[in-house]
Amino acid sequence: MGAPDTNVITVFEHQRLTADNFLQIADFHWLMAQEFSVFSIKRQQGQWQLKVGHYIGIILLPSGMVLEILPKLNQSIQDSNLAQTRQWVQGMMSDLIGNSDRTHNKLPHTKNLGQISTQLTSLPIAALPLSDWLVTQFLQRLAQHQPTKHYQSQTHNQASLQGRLLIKEQLRHNSMQPHKFVCESSVLSQDMQGNRLIKSALMLLSPLLSQSTAPKSLQAWQPIPVLSQHEMQQLDSIYHQAKQQLAVLPLHVQKLQTMQQLVDLAYWLLQQSNTETGHMIDPNKASKHKQASPRLCLLIDMNQAFEQWVSQRIAAMFNQISPNYRPLYQAQSVWLSDTEGQACLSIRPDLLIYKTAIDADTHTHQGQDNTAAASHISASGSYSHVIDIKWKYLFHAASISASDAYQLTSYAQAYQADQVWLVYPVQGNERQPIALSQRSLNGQDIDNNMNSAQLWLIPFNVFTGTINERLCSALNRV
Numbered sequence: 145m146g147a148p149d150t151n152v153i154t155v156f157e158h159q160r161l162t163a164d165n166f167l168q169i170a171d172f173h174w175l176m177a178q179e180f181s182v183f184s185i186k187r188q189q190g191q192w193q194l195k196v197g198h199y200i201g202i203i204l205l206p207s208g209m210v211l212e213i214l215p216k217l218n219q220s221i222q223d224s225n226l227a228q229t230r231q232w233v234q235g236m237m238s239d240l241i242g243n244s245d246r247t248h249n250k251l252p253h254t255k256n257l258g259q260i261s262t263q264l265t266s267l268p269i270a271a272l273p274l275s276d277w278l279v280t281q282f283l284q285r286l287a288q289h290q291p292t293k294h295y296q297s298q299t300h301n302q303a304s305l306q307g308r309l310l311i312k313e314q315l316r317h318n319s320m321q322p323h324k325f326v327c328e329s330s331v332l333s334q335d336m337q338g339n340r341l342i343k344s345a346l347m348l349l350s351p352l353l354s355q356s357t358a359p360k361s362l363q364a365w366q367p368i369p370v371l372s373q374h375e376m377q378q379l380d381s382i383y384h385q386a387k388q389q390l391a392v393l394p395l396h397v398q399k400l401q402t403m404q405q406l407v408d409l410a411y412w413l414l415q416q417s418n419t420e421t422g423h424m425i426d427p428n429k430a431s432k433h434k435q436a437s438p439r440l441c442l443l444i445d446m447n448q449a450f451e452q453w454v455s456q457r458i459a460a461m462f463n464q465i466s467p468n469y470r471p472l473y474q475a476q477s478v479w480l481s482d483t484e485g486q487a488c489l490s491i492r493p494d495l496l497i498y499k500t501a502i503d504a505d506t507h508t509h510q511g512q513d514n515t516a517a518a519s520h521i522s523a524s525g526s527y528s529h530v531i532d533i534k535w536k537y538l539f540h541a542a543s544i545s546a547s548d549a550y551q552l553t554s555y556a557q558a559y560q561a562d563q564v565w566l567v568y569p570v571q572g573n574e575r576q577p578i579a580l581s582q583r584s585l586n587g588q589d590i591d592n593n594m595n596s597a598q599l600w601l602i603p604f605n606v607f608t609g610t611i612n613e614r615l616c617s618a619l620n621r622v
Contacts, residue, residue, distance in 0.1 A: 151208065151209055151210055152209070152210045152211075152212050152273040152275065152276075153165070153166065153167075153205075153209055153210070153211050153212065154212045154214060154226065154273070155196055155211065155212070155213055155214070156196065156213075156214050156215070156216035157196055157197070157198060157199070157213075157214070157215050157216040157446065158195070158196060158216060159195070159196045159216075160186070160193045160194070160195050160196075161175075161183075161193060161194040161195075161196065162191055162192070162193055162194075163191070163192075166205075166209075167207070167209065168205075168207045168209070170206060170207065171205040171206060171207050171209060171211075172194075174205065174206050175194060175203070175205075175211075176192060176194065180203070180441075180443065181197070181199075181443065182196060182197050182199040182201065182213065182443050183195060183196060183197065184197060196213060198215075198445065198446045198447050198535065199213055199443050199444060199445060199446055200213050200214060200215055200233060200274070200444050200446055200449065201213045201274075201441075201442045201443040201444055202274050202275045202278065202440060202441070202442045203440075203441050203442075203443075204275075204351060204352070204439050204440045204441065208351060210273065210275045210352070212273050212274050212275060213443075214226075214229050214230065214233060214274075215229065215233065215446050215535075216229075217537045217569055217570075217571060217606075218537045218539075226271075227271035228271075228571075228607065230271045230272065230273065230274065230277075231271050231607075232606045232607050232609075233274065234272075234274070234277050235609060236449065236450075236453045236606070236609070237274075237444075237449075239453055239456060239457070239609065240449060240452055240453055240456075241281075241409070241412070274442075275352055275440075276352070278349075278352075278413075278442070279349055279352050279353065281409070282345065282346075282349060282409060282410075282413070285402070285405060285406045285409060286342070286346070286362075286406065288402050289342075289402055289403055289406050290364055291334045291336075291339045291342075291364055291365060291368055292334070292336055292338060292339055292390070292393065292403060293334050293336075297328055297329075297330055298328070298329055298330075299313075299326065299327070299328050300326075300327055300329070301313075301317060301318070301324055301325070301326045301327075302324060302325065302327070303323055303324055303325070304325070305325045305327060306327050306329055307327040307328050307329030307330070308327060308328045308329070309325060309326070309327055310326045310327065310328055313326040314326045334367065334368060335368075335369070336386070336389050337382050337383075337385045337386035337389055338386035338387075338389060338390055338403065338407045339365075339368045340368060340369060340370065340371055340382075340386075341371070341382065341383065341386055341407055341410040341411055341414065342365070342368075342406055342407065342410045343365050343368040343369070343370050344370040344371045344376075344410070344414055345409070345410035345411075345413040345414055346362070346365060346410075347370055348413055348414065348439075348440050349413070349440065351440070352440070371414075376414070379411070379414055379415065383407070383411045386407050386411075387404070387407065390403055390404055390407065413440070413442075446535050447534075447535045450533065450535040450569065451494050451533045451535070453609070454494075454495075454533045454567055454604055455471075455473055455494055455495045455531075455533065457604075457609050457610065457611075458471075458495060458531060458567070458611065459471035459473075459495065459497075461610070461611070462497055462529075466499075468499050468500050468501070468525070469497055469498070469499055469528070470497070470498045470499075470500060471495060471496070471497055471498075472495070472496040472497075472498060473494075473495060474492050474493070474494060474495075475492070475493070475496055476490050476491070476492045477490060477491055477492075477558070478490050479491045479554070479558050491554065491555070491558060493530050493531065493532060493555055493559075494531055494532055494533045495529075495530075495531040495533070496527060496529070496530055496531070496559070497527070497528050497529035497530075497531065498525055498526070498527055498528065499525050499526060499527075499528040500524060500525035501524040501525050526560070526561075526562075527559045527560065527561040527562075528561060528562050528563065529561055529562065529563050529564070529565060530555040530556070530559050530561045530563075530564045530565070530597075531564075531565045531567060532548070532551060532552065532555065532564075532565065532566050532567070533566075533567045533604075534548065534566065534567070534568050535569060536568060536569075537568065537569065537570075538568050538601065541578045541580065541601055544566065544580075544601065548566060549580075552564050552566055552580075552599050553582065553599070555597075556597040556599065559597075560597070561597050562597060562598065563597055563598045563599075563600060564597045564598070564599050564600070565600050565601075565602045566599075566600070566601050566602065567602045567603075567604050567611070568601065568602070568603060568604065569603075569604050569606050570603040570604065570605055570606070571605070571606060571607060572605060572607065573605055573608075573612060575603035575612070576603070576612060577600050577601065577602050577603065577611075577612055578600065578601040579598060579599070579600055580599040580600065580601065581599075582599070
């Protein structure tokens with residue numbers, strides 16, 4: 145258990161929680177009843193335990209306390225490393241939230257991370273609890289934005305003539321009451337879907353706001369209505385309507401971009417309030433829970449988050465080295481088929497790097513779906529790297545699992561790439577890349593130049609968000 149802030153309980157991956165870890169035992173029982181996917185429920189030595197899985201996140205507890213869940217690479221993380229862990233996690237989340245290229249590439253994404261296009265990496269990163277950091281991101285965006293107004297057409301049937309007279313409607317409805325007029329007028333309104341998304345997200349974060357942190361600009365949002373329970377069930381549709389409404393507003397490009405970023409962030413936050421919580425232990429409580437106000441519950445699968453983050457960072461590194469390198473994210477390819485050509489098994493590496501021989505070929509395929517692009521690779525190039533990414537700590541090369549080794553060799557055979565990487569997380573630059581040599585059954589080394597790719601274990605420094613510096617220098621010389 146990390147050293148707690150005033151209203152924050154910090155826990156790590158793999159940790160086992162009991163009622164004694166909570167200031168109010170009711171919070172522990174509430175967590176038990178929710179059946180969040182982040183926890184597995186255990187019974188040991190006569191007491192219930194919640195074991196934390198491979199997740200990071202924030203859960204607002206009924207008492208008002210915030211449960212902060214952080215990753216843990218190995219048992220060496222102590223309370224003194226809490227600030228460092230928060231810092232690199234916030235850096236990772238900033239990259240993921242700010243990566244608009246993933247949507248462009250149609251890359252598969254988690255429910256929590258996929259829809260954000262805000263650029264948060266320019267904001268200062270501090271060793272705050274994740275909940276405080278999240279509030280800071282939202283409020284800094286909100287301070288630059290006032291509720292948007294637009295002219296909305298309204299139709300009235302009244303005694304005074306105001307606006308444009310609708311002739312057909314007038315004849316249909318007022319033939320027997322000529323003292324009334326069916327008119328259409330434009331009214332300046334703040335009732336836009338984007339404003340309502342932002343206000344609803346603001347209400348979601350309101351339990352985390354204090355009088356000292358809440359800016360004066362919040363007063364302008366008081367008249368804006370929040371989304372209803374029914375509308376929250378149609379959140380995707382509301383979000384797309386909001387984007388369409390913003391796109392037609394006559395605003396400066398920078399102003400419009402700021403508004404779109406805030407709407408994106410609000411949408412992402414509201415998705416968390418719809419987190420699936422299992423069937424719940426008590427069905428009566430479950431029915432009450434569905435009618436309750438949305439509660440901030442941000443749960444991110446660390447396996448998927450790390451894979452997305454590393455893919456993004458490594459792809460950017462290759463793009464800086466040469467425009468001939470083209471990243472393909474999770475491109476699916478048929479690996480095994482039967483005698484009739486029917487697909488039996490497909491493979492989907494986390495990241496493929498294709499090296500073209502002609503610069504123009506890189507631009508030809510930009511914007512294509514990854515799967516379609518993988519089947520439309522030009523003959524003027526070849527796969528240079530097949531990269532598999534794992535959120536697991538390898539103490540040494542012998543720690544690699546048999547399944548991971550089989551996967552690497554399968555990738556090498558399928559793509560005929562120059563190199564196949566297994567990327568894993570480390571803290572610092574002390575670990576060096578390790579080359580793996582395949583051996584035949586008779587004990588002799590296989591000639592890598594003849595029939596197989598070079599297999600590498602590649603450490604990824606979570607503190608800097610980069611692979612080993614020596615390896616980066618070697619790639620730059622390629």
